[in-house]
Amino acid sequence: MVVFALLIINKAGGLVYNRTFAPGLQKLDSNDYLILAGTFHGIHAISRTISPAPRAPHPPGTRPPPTTGIETMDAGRFRLTCFQTPTGVKFLLFTSPEQPNAEAIIRRCYEMYGEMVMKNPFYSLEMPVRVEKFDRVLGGYLVRPG
Amino acid sequence: MPAATDDNTYGVQPPGLDFKDSNTIPLPPPKHFQPSLRYPSSRKTIYDRNLSRPSSTTSLASFAYIFNTIITYHHAKSGSVSEIETRLNRAGYPIGIKMLDLLLYRQSGKAVRPIRLLELLQFIHGALWRGLFGRAADALEQSTSKKNEYMIVDNEPVVNTYISIPREMSQLNCAAFVAGIIEGVCDAAAFGTEGVTAHWAEGDEMWPGKTIFLLKFQEKVIERDEAIKASVG
Numbered sequence: 001m002v003v004f005a006l007l008i009i010n011k012a013g014g015l016v017y018n019r020t021f022a023p024g025l026q027k028l029d030s031n032d033y034l035i036l037a038g039t040f041h042g043i044h045a046i047s048r049t050i051s052p053a054p055r056a057p058h059p060p061g062t063r064p065p066p067t068t069g070i071e072t073m074d075a076g077r078f079r080l081t082c083f084q085t086p087t088g089v090k091f092l093l094f095t096s097p098e099q100p101n102a103e104a105i106i107r108r109c110y111e112m113y114g115e116m117v118m119k120n121p122f123y124s125l126e127m128p129v130r131v132e133k134f135d136r137v138l139g140g141y142l143v144r145p146g
Numbered sequence: 147m148p149a150a151t152d153d154n155t156y157g158v159q160p161p162g163l164d165f166k167d168s169n170t171i172p173l174p175p176p177k178h179f180q181p182s183l184r185y186p187s188s189r190k191t192i193y194d195r196n197l198s199r200p201s202s203t204t205s206l207a208s209f210a211y212i213f214n215t216i217i218t219y220h221h222a223k224s225g226s227v228s229e230i231e232t233r234l235n236r237a238g239y240p241i242g243i244k245m246l247d248l249l250l251y252r253q254s255g256k257a258v259r260p261i262r263l264l265e266l267l268q269f270i271h272g273a274l275w276r277g278l279f280g281r282a283a284d285a286l287e288q289s290t291s292k293k294n295e296y297m298i299v300d301n302e303p304v305v306n307t308y309i310s311i312p313r314e315m316s317q318l319n320c321a322a323f324v325a326g327i328i329e330g331v332c333d334a335a336a337f338g339t340e341g342v343t344a345h346w347a348e349g350d351e352m353w354p355g356k357t358i359f360l361l362k363f364q365e366k367v368i369e370r371d372e373a374i375k376a377s378v379g
Contacts, residue, residue, distance in 0.1 A: 115308060116308060116310065119210045119211070119214060119308035120214075120308055120309055120310050121213075121214045121217040121221065121309060122217075122221075122309070122310065122312050130312065130313075131310045132310040132311070133309075134310070136354075
């Protein structure tokens, strides 16, 4: 049970934060991360509109409830959990497939983002997150000692 | 000067004179007075509260939001780190002046303004910190080299809870706002200072946000204190 990495994508599809937590991961260069973020953003947007599932029932004359798009993606060696905030920021958490409570972890990361990044007067919106306290609390939560 | 010209300069129309021919602009009628005080739904403003009510707590998030806006405002207006600190200091100063009176008023028993330097420092370290942040400051020290310098240490200032300083302004400490409050208290208590400043205490692993407030008192304050000491014994 390992948390591999956390990515934060802003509402325009740009990567604003990426950090890995486990040792021995394959190295991606920053360009690969940007491509990954941009591609996922596009696929996520498509998955919200094109879906074979019937629409959720809603009272006539009202807007249908928004679809969530991709929430999890499973692969042999990892699971990707995506959480989109009401303002369109996406949190992507890469974990090992057997990791439980990925949703709870991602919510906690969102909370830390709200506390340390959004309440920081020196952070400008939509820009890469370079906030010392966010790094510290996130490290304290997800980096395993030893 | 004749009265008619006098009236003219203030834009009041003299009898029989048309405005189209004169160069004066009539003053707009005075606006109806609109109080800017906003009333909460309970119709009870801050002025309706009892002054001696024991201090109530406020939401840290809403404080952070307001403080955030203050910093953004001063950051946008100033060109250098020291200017931001000066502006934050000025913003805190009036709070300090009011806090001294308020805290003395709320003190149980007879309210006594600190007369001696050490009393004042203990008042700031204890009563002021408890009134503002709900706990005492972490240390009170005297400078070893200079007689007029004292230091108050806070391991984790409440005002800095959500603030991370970007690398290019690493010297900035937003607790300069609290330094301004301290300066206000000192001035209101008639202990003139040459400035109170907030500095990062570097190299503390346990408390990365440790802040030192440096109080520089004026020479005459130190002399006065020594004179009182000599006379009291």
